[in-house]
Amino acid sequence: MKSQPVRPLHAVLVMALLLAGLWVVEVLDQLSGNALDAYGIRAREVDGLPEIFTAPLLHAGWDHLASNSVPFFAFGLLVLLGGVARWVVSTLVSVVSSGLLAWLLTPAGTIVLGASGVIFGWLTYLLVRGVWSRRPGQVALAVVILLVYGGLLWGVLPGAAGVSWQAHLGGAVGGVVAAWALHRRDVPVRPPAPQVYGWRT
Template identity: 60%
Template sequence: MWVLEGLDTVTANALDNYGIEPRKISDLPNILWAPLLHFGWGHLIANSVPFLVLGVVTYLSGPIKWVVTTVISTIISGLTAWLLGPIGTFTAGVSGVIFGYLTYLLVRGIFSRRIGQIVIAVVVLAVYGSVLLGVFPTAAGVSWQAHLGGALGGIIAAWLLHSRERNRKPQQMAY
């Protein structure tokens, strides 16, 4: 993301055109790489720490769960921005994926009923809980649509990856 922002700076923000433009069919593929693009260094810097922290904590669940959560959050975030965003705007940035990681970490313990995951959820909520307000249309120029979609993606990923754990019965010890 940092290399792409450097390239975007050198090319007078030419990469910004590869963000998601709502309801423009030709922009649907942009859903896949829009999270890698940012509208300036401030935007990238603001996203970098939560992306790194929440991404690493999500990765600790295992690389496959991290990939599934990343892909689902990316696609649902992008589709939500594409469907609900204002016409003539562009959406880019990794914040939708950040919201996916956040909600994944918050709800996976509910689906799995594992105390360690619930403790992590409490810590994540204490540190990043206020970020959840970003799913509401409170600030001009901020895609609450992408945030909402990413949050839904994280919940769906947690449900897909951890709901079966809830149905498992503890194994009986044979005597």
């Protein structure tokens, strides 16, 4: 999928505004007595499915939001630099995949919220897109990200109480799917070698 690259300064401004928006939403949530948390994903409830699209905007307090802020900005920025279309597709796929698995696998009566599903989607997208594109720059970036943030991948496994490994796993799967869908045709096709004819005298 072709996608026009975004200028670094523009990408930084977009991600800074999106991150600021998450903090504004949390301010409003705190002022409302956490009333906005009702727009998180209500596991196993059909009425809770639409909240797949609002849950990533919400967080369970300042610590939760603070822990997500740096990877949200960094991974989102790196994906956005590859083009708006790819950023939109990878984000939507990660949101839906993360939300569906969280809704399906989380025990009933639980509300799931936070941007970590999208973060895991961006993370795996950045890690595996080079598998299909075979572009040296993307492969090198994936290696650096793996060295710096590879430990986050353990978050797809059941672990600490109150942490939605289901959303993490769903987001990670979504990132891989998005990378495959967006980059599987990026591999350049070599033209056939020209035939050489020799003249005999």
